[in-house]
Amino acid sequence: MRKIKIEKTKITEDKVKFQGDKNKELDYKDLMGMALDVVPQGGFTPKDIRERNRIQDALDKATITTIELEDADYDNLERVVKDSRWSLRDKELNQFLQNFEDGVYKKDKKDSPTL
Numbered sequence: 001m002r003k004i005k006i007e008k009t010k011i012t013e014d015k016v017k018f019q020g021d022k023n024k025e026l027d028y029k030d031l032m033g034m035a036l037d038v039v040p041q042g043g044f045t046p047k048d049i050r051e052r053n054r055i056q057d058a059l060d061k062a063t064i065t066t067i068e069l070e071d072a073d074y075d076n077l078e079r080v081v082k083d084s085r086w087s088l089r090d091k092e093l094n095q096f097l098q099n100f101e102d103g104v105y106k107k108d109k110k111d112s113p114t115l
Contacts, residue, residue, distance in 0.1 A: 002074040004028065004067045004105050009092040016088050029059055029067060031096050032077065035084040051076045074105065 008027045013020030016034060036052045036059075044052075055077050058069050069077060081100045086093060099105065 002069045002071060002105050004032075004069070004074075006062065006065055006067060007096070009096070011088070011090055011092055015090070016086065028096055029062055031093070032067070032081070033059055035077075035081045038080070038084045040083065052080065055080075078105075 006027050006029045009025060009031070011026045011031075012022050013024040013026060013030075014022040016026070033056065036056055040048060051073070055069065055073050058073060059067060062068070078100050081097065084097075
């Protein structure tokens with residue numbers, strides 16, 4: 001089981017969504033949900049849909065501060081985030097992406113600063 005702390009950002013929804021709310025600040029949960037919606041080249045396979053829906057279910061069940069994912073779901077989310085494309089170049093978005101690239105959430109619970 002992997003736990004991801006839901007960090008707040010100053011990124012507003014209008015920066016990453018067409019007709020997004022300029023007053024809504026996004027958090028990591030929002031960014032993960034957006035990454036899940038990025039259509040892979042060639043479209044979603046049935047397997048992609050099932051995997052992403054399992055992750056979305058975990059996001060929907062998340063507390064205000066933490067998302068818990070089974071290891072396989074985390075691995076799928078990590079792949080999705082690493083393959084995602086964004087319409088924004090932002091330092092806070094970069095930190096979010098870097099956390100996945102650096103394996104921050106894969107560290108042992110005792111070593112992870114995000115838990």
